[in-house]
Amino acid sequence: MTQEQRQRRGDPPGTASRRAAMRLLDSVLRKGLPLESALDAAARDLERADDRGFAHAIASEALRRLPDLDALIDGATKNRLPEDSKARMALRLALVQALTLGTPAHAAISTALPLVEGGPRRLVHGVFGTLMRSGAALPEIPTLPDTVADRWRRAWGDSAVASAARLIAVPPPLDLIGSPPSDLDGVSLMPGHLRLARGTAVAGLTGFGEGGWWVQDLSASIPARLLGPGAGRRALDLCAAPGGKTMQLVSAGFEVTAVDSSGSRLERLRENLQRTGLRAGIVAADVMKWKPPEPADAILLDAPCSATGIYRRHPDVLHRVRPRAIAELAEDQKAMLARAASWLRPGGTLVYSVCSLEPEEGEAVAASLGPEWEAVPVRPSELPEGLAATGEGWLRILPGAFESQGGVDSFFIARFRRK
Numbered sequence: 001m002t003q004e005q006r007q008r009r010g011d012p013p014g015t016a017s018r019r020a021a022m023r024l025l026d027s028v029l030r031k032g033l034p035l036e037s038a039l040d041a042a043a044r045d046l047e048r049a050d051d052r053g054f055a056h057a058i059a060s061e062a063l064r065r066l067p068d069l070d071a072l073i074d075g076a077t078k079n080r081l082p083e084d085s086k087a088r089m090a091l092r093l094a095l096v097q098a099l100t101l102g103t104p105a106h107a108a109i110s111t112a113l114p115l116v117e118g119g120p121r122r123l124v125h126g127v128f129g130t131l132m133r134s135g136a137a138l139p140e141i142p143t144l145p146d147t148v149a150d151r152w153r154r155a156w157g158d159s160a161v162a163s164a165a166r167l168i169a170v171p172p173p174l175d176l177i178g179s180p181p182s183d184l185d186g187v188s189l190m191p192g193h194l195r196l197a198r199g200t201a202v203a204g205l206t207g208f209g210e211g212g213w214w215v216q217d218l219s220a221s222i223p224a225r226l227l228g229p230g231a232g233r234r235a236l237d238l239c240a241a242p243g244g245k246t247m248q249l250v251s252a253g254f255e256v257t258a259v260d261s262s263g264s265r266l267e268r269l270r271e272n273l274q275r276t277g278l279r280a281g282i283v284a285a286d287v288m289k290w291k292p293p294e295p296a297d298a299i300l301l302d303a304p305c306s307a308t309g310i311y312r313r314h315p316d317v318l319h320r321v322r323p324r325a326i327a328e329l330a331e332d333q334k335a336m337l338a339r340a341a342s343w344l345r346p347g348g349t350l351v352y353s354v355c356s357l358e359p360e361e362g363e364a365v366a367a368s369l370g371p372e373w374e375a376v377p378v379r380p381s382e383l384p385e386g387l388a389a390t391g392e393g394w395l396r397i398l399p400g401a402f403e404s405q406g407g408v409d410s411f412f413i414a415r416f417r418r419k
Contacts, residue, residue, distance in 0.1 A: 012110045015115075016045060016046060019115060022115050024038055024055060025063070026084070029320070034320070035063070035315075035316040042059075063316050066145070068143050071143075077127055087119055089115070090116050094111075094112035095108075095131065099136070109125060141169055151323070152357055155357070161399075163398070163403055163407075164311065167403065171313070172406060172409075173198045173405075175194070176195075178213035179192065180193070181205075181206040189384045189402065193221065211278075212276075214243075218384065219355075219408040222382075223245060223300055227252070230250075233253075233298055234257075234297050234298070235296060235298040236259065236298070237256055237280075238259050238287050238336075240259055240302075241258070241265030243268065247276055250280050251278065254298065256281065257281040257296075287339065287340065288339060297345060297349075298348060298349050298351075299344055301353070302355075303353070304333075305354040306329055306361060308410075326358050337352055337365060341369060347417065348418050349416070349418075350417075350418070351415050352416070353414075355411055356412060366412070366414040372418065372419050373419065375415070377392075397412075398410055
């Protein structure tokens with residue numbers, strides 16, 4: 001039957017999307033799952049793409065503003081509701097709809113009350129009503145979770161934390177990489193890049209069908225650029241899917257082998273290559289078990305990480321990534337970097353990158369590479385104006401970079417040459 005079993009009997013229209021949004025929140029906050037990977041299971045009863053999209057939008061916006069939503073709820077309740085209670089979850093969803101997504105208050109609460117099955121519906125209704133009548137509002141600049149703000153403040157200072165809070169308030173703009181058409185109204189921050197306004201629909205843009213460009217954040221495009229021109233050299237793109245860096249390397253003239261362990265993500269890579277008309281070898285394998293048949297001239301390792309640097313696009317990372325996970329990921333990255341580096345021919349170049357704001361995953365991992373590899377400092381001519389290498393020659397992109405133009409993802413990037 002589905003579409004939430006043809007809307008549970010007596011539920012107001014639209015309740016099914018809110019149920020899916022609650023499942024998403026629960027998957028992130030209680031189970032620690034990434035928002036995107038939890039979507040299919042959470043929205044399993046939703047047939048329409050619009051309903052799935054709305055469920056995702058509600059959950060994502062609630063995660064962007066969770067500390068501020070909870071502050072409103074706690075200020076209106078005598079006894080603090082448990083973190084994972086249905087009442088708190090339902091109030092988070094109702095409030096974020098009414099206060100930021102433009103849902104009429106009556107629709108937000110009427111579709112939230114059925115979610116509190118067997119729970120304190122009267123309490124939820126009362127708290128929501130009290131907050132609406134008092135003119136409750138969320139701050140223009142969201143509050144980051146205390147644990148995240150404290151961790152980033154220790155690593156990068158108050159300015160970076162303030163920028164991160166400002167940037168998470170709105171979804172990021174759209175970056176096109178490759179050969180974006182000149183007739184689009186956008187801003188270019190470096191060659192082969194064009195930035196369009198947030199919310200721009202991709203499919204209808206000039207040149208999309210012809211495959212002359214692809215969507216990729218400006219920061220994410222820098223690691224492949226640092227390998228320089230290909231000129232037929234053999235390159236390994238490790239942990240390659242969904243393929244933005246592979247397409248860059250092929251476009252630069254490399255003979256590329258793209259390796260990734262995820263079948264579904266490799267399928268997206270194949271689709272991207274087909275659309276752009278680019279060719280690369282594809283290997284479905286775990287980098288820690290696979291080995292190339294011969295040494296490579298260039299290697300790009302965009303290692304699996306906490307992904308805290310892409311919090312603007314994936315606000316779930318602010319709530320599910322814990323210090324223990326960061327430490328474990330860092331150890332995995334050290335092992336992966338050492339293994340990948342051993343596949344370079346003498347004189348070959350390796351670029352290591354992570355979309356993380358954690359120094360344990362960036363600087364500490366890069367420093368672990370042995371003396372047979374020398375750092376190749378990133379030059380100003382290789383970067384967009386406004387970015388600069390660290391004293392070690394590495395690149396650390398923090399919140400605040402290009403903030404006036406909409407910001408960029410936060411990355412760590414280092415380049416090495418085998419002696």
